[in-house]
Amino acid sequence: MGTLSLSDFKEVRIPAPWGHISGRWYGNLTERPILAIHGWLDNLGTFERLIPLLPDYIGVLCIDLPGHGRSSRLQPGMHYSIHDYVFIIPLVMKEYSWTKVSLMGHSLGGIISFFYTSLAPNTVDMVISLDILLPRPIADISTALPDLAQSMEKHLVEEDRQKEGHLHEPPSYTLTQLTKVLAKGSSNSVTPQFAKHLLVRQVAKSKLYPEKFYFSRDGRVKFYHSMVVEPGLADEMARRIQKKPYMILKGLQSSHVGAHCDTPISILRENNPHFEYYEVEGGTHHLHLHAAEECARYIVPFIRHHRPPTLTSWSLTGKEQQLSSTEKRRVQERFFERSKNKRSKL
Structure with a gap:
């Protein structure tokens, strides 16, 4: 098995009531991918240094949040809100008929992943959170x-x-x-x-x-509405996640995972053999850009353990492995288009 290639992707446009969500689906198109969500003011390009280090048997669907990258803006008179961003996850799931979702989020994307997982834990099978868990508390109430x-x-x-x-x-x-x-x-x-x-x-x-x-x-989007999460609410959100596979990577030079996260992290860790927390040397808040290799050292085993290759994976040893890269891509494209056609008839 190898790693993903930045040149092996399919551009996607996911319909939304206000326009569309733009994205890139890297690698394997025949199986449910990891859904990757970027941070505030960023776009899906934030994952470009990490993508080539991830295993190629599982795809990664990176999206631009509304108002970011190449996704549609909200209509005039509307405002951006962290509450509304959470609904992007079930919107994507519905488009591809997923009953489960694997999440990887940085900063705002990690907060969205935490919120969604606490609301619908039975639909999530894995979370990778990059230098975030909760929004920062208000520093000065005055x-x-x-x-x-x-x-x-x-x-x-x-x-x-x-x-x-x-x-x-x-x-x-x-x-x-x-x-x-x-x-x-x-x-x-x-x-x-x-x-x-x-x-x-x-x-x-x-x-x-x-x-x-x-x-x-x-x-x-610079003025989006965030959310102040009271300690009691944060604790209850963490409890609802229960024993889900959850990884947090903190950049050592970053303060985004601070004391306000201590109790929720303790709850996530409690009696949970699937919780992992690591501090990445040299990592700023964008640790997946500055220290992509170090992040991958933790992320890859986590993915392999909680989303291992299936018997139908296109990268396993067998007949498909003998196909040329072009032929293999055509097989995936046909599968992807058939799946989409079926959905459009529902």
């Missing part, structure tokens, strides 16, 4: 309401700007400048070296300045 009011005002300003989009283009930059802007916006968690993995799906060419580009994601 500034919470003024900050929320300011966020609301900025959201309205951005919406007005989009209504007059033919008159006002977002700030534009050269590609070199964009890498620095992205690094600064992520508190250098995404360094210029790795910015290229994210920029491909979130910039558009300026109509005013031919040599420049601007961020094409929906500017309103």
Whole structure:
């Protein structure tokens, strides 16, 4: 068995009431993949350094959240909310007729995975959470309401700007400048070296300045509604997950998995032989970009244990292994299209 290839993927468009969810399905198309969900302001490119290190017998479906990457934006007058993002998971499951889902999420994607798993634990068979579990608590209660009011005002300003989009283009930059802007916006968690993995799906060419580009994601996602999870609620959410296979990887240089996660992690770990927690050396918040190899050292055995190859897997020894890569791809494409045609007739 080998590892996945970044060049072996199928572009997918999952219908949604507001448009579509854009994604890339890497590797095996004949079996249920791992659903990978990126973090806030990122896109599916965030997994590009990790994908080639994962086993090739199981596919990985990476998606762009609404308003991010190449997925549709919400209609004017709507706002982005962590509560609504949770519904993306059952939407994808319904599209492909899955009764179970395997989740891998970074940052916001990891929070979404935790929320969904606590709400529908019987539909989840595995969770890999990259440098996150819960939203950070409010640091200063005295500034919470003024900050929320300011966020609301900025959201309205951005919406007005989009209504007059033919008159006002977002700030534009050269590609070199964009890498620095992205690094600064992520508190250098995404360094210029790795910015290229994210920029491909979130910039558009300026109509005013031919040599420049601007961020094409929906500017309103910067002001999405998060959720304050009270300690008691967080504990109960963790209890509902029970003994599900759950892995948390924390970047040693990151503070996102802090003291507010201690009790929920203890509950997840309690009497659960399938819970794993590791701290990754050299890892910032985007540890899967900076320390992809180190992350894979923990993730690959976890996947092999909880989603082992099945007898029908296309990468097992047998007749299919004798097929050329092109022939093998055609077999998967036919299976994928037949499955989709069946769903459309339901």
